[in-house]
Amino acid sequence: MSQSPASDAVYHTPNYLNAEKGVRSWLTTRDHKRIGVVYLALTVASFALGGFFALLLRLELLTPGPTVMDAMTYNRMFTLHGVIMIFLFMIPAIPGVFGNFFLPLMIGAEDVAFPRINLLTVYLYLVGAAIAVWGMIQGGTDTGWTFYTPYSTTTVTTLSPVLLGAFILGMGSILTGLNFIVTIHTLRAPGLTWMRLPLFVWAMYATSVIQVLATPVLGMTLLLVAVEKTFGFGIFDPARGGDPILFQHLFWFYSHPAVYIMVLPAMAVISEVVQTFARKNMFGYKAVAFSSLGIAFVGFFVWGHHLFTSGQSTFASGVFGVLSMFVGIFTAVKVFNWTATLYKGAIQVAAPFVYFLGFLYFLIFGGLTGIALSTVSLDVHWQDTYFVVAHFHFIMVGATMMAFLAALHYWWPKMFGRTYSEKWSLAAAVLVILGFNATFIPQFLLGNMGMPRRYYSYPEQFQSLNVASTAGASLLAFGFLIVLAYLLVSLFAGKAAGPNPWGSRGYEWDTPSPPDVLNFPETPVYTRGPHEYQDGPAEVKHAN
């Protein structure tokens, strides 16, 4: 807790939203908080686009045979859906929005280490997104987001703009990670030792390490595919002496750790939410902090579990399978600690807490099916079926999306200084969680029955479960629309939130809402860790 608490009297400068006016001031801002808000607008727009394509996919799968589109259109749609959701939403969302906004506030800094590079990442995102989406609309890409060779290098659809877009987005991701690492190393306020860092910061640090070390590999690999596709060099095409399995190794060397780029920030958010809403210090702070690094480390050595059916040696598959299970151990450490934090806590039920419960359930369910999938003999049965689709949607949409929503609801009053409707937020949270289950549990069953992924048609006996899944997707979409509606209402008509509506002892609540343009009137000095509730919650500060 800092020695300069948020008494409004000490702030003489305007809050970050009012500091400057006009579109230009937003486009050229170097304020980490404004950049976070820009990322919020961009990633939510991308999510809406990706979600729209998901709904079209579910619509097509309502009946066996062609429903609303032909096979080629369907292939382009699921590629669009995958590329947008992964590269434009899942990877940049939580680091870009909440990492940018709260990481400096949580370490008592005025900004990230390189504010101009931070702004550059926004433009890399815009340019990369524009090129990728333009390419997909122009010619469409039918390879899926995995771009497997030799199909991707011989497909008649346009591929290179999508690859180039993903490369540019990757550069933005690298620079965000680099910026956070340097910020955490150099800009911690006095007294803020590593063991006093908020757990959000620890997990963002682990995420950043993966972003910096894995993304260049993907970038180069995608460039090689683009070169091969454009010039026919024969890098991965077996017809020209290339090795398509090499592509799979290089691709998953990034893309499996990328799963942890998506899920570690979710865990980061959850650690904050659980402490605030249980009014408890984290049970096993160090275990939670280091398990993030553990996931980041082990995550680099598990990529081979995507190649169980590629002709990889049985020994290698076994090693990759066992290493993959280590991720389960580190994740279980976190799940155990979050649950233990709830024990004897003074639980406050609000939307972020409901999303936390949803997160916990999706993570456990998705995680356990992940361990089942890392078992070689089982995976051979499930490879490329809807079981895999349901598994990774449980982790990526289930867990990460729940955490994104938890973060949005938890920090919304801090970011915009306004409250939202409690009643509607709880209703929407329940709807989203139910809709999500209804969408993906049928897909587990379908996959187990042998329905392969990425087909626009299926045998008739699969129809009832597909109808259930499509109905669930509609429910889910409806839930998201409600969230969007009441948050927009809150933005323009919400009541003033006050500096600390949750009574949280997280460092970031030690500022006015919305925060001051320079964050703190003077550099805070920290004399104890975050979220120390042994003396009770912080004073709940509402606006009046």
Add this chain to the structure above:
Amino acid sequence: MRTEAPSPRLAHHFPSLETQEHAARLGMWLFLATEILLFTVLFTAYAVYRYLFPAAFDEASKLAHVALGATNTVVLITSSLTVALAVHAARQGENRKVALLLAVTIAFGAVFMVLKGVEYHHHFAEGQLPGRYYHFAGLSGPGVPMYFTVYFLMTGLHGLHVLIGMGVLAWVAIKAGRGEFGPRYSTPVELGGLYWHLVDLIWIFLFPLLYLL
């Protein structure tokens, strides 16, 4: 000409100049790590294809121009020396010397690119080209075009980095010309130098792999 010890502008969010310099250096090292990983993909591809086509790579690498490659190696190593001397001079505040040494470094880079261009010209003229463009009569067989695919990708990406490095050093040289460096401030020279050393280092691995093995 020795200038008064110039001092950089302290950005508002850094508590001290030391922290600001520390952040810049840490950021640069992380960036260099990403550069190495970028090249790692190509080194991996090299290893895999050398393993798949050992005889073809053996024969094809004899088509590389060892004399030109060796000269280029000497040129780049020497340029690493001049850039290191420039860092030393910057810390002494000898800005003119910094600019001069960087100009020499850039000239070495240009020599490297010219010699590389001569090599490329020979390969083009002989039809020693990547993938399906390969039409050299003297050597054929599976794996030989792959050697040239890997060769052009690796040296091409490296050449691009040499050009970027020359640009970065030119920018630093202009700053030196304005007399910006001294005992308190030499970070841009150091970081530009680090980048140049990396470019040099990558070549030191490329040369034996592509020309000698």
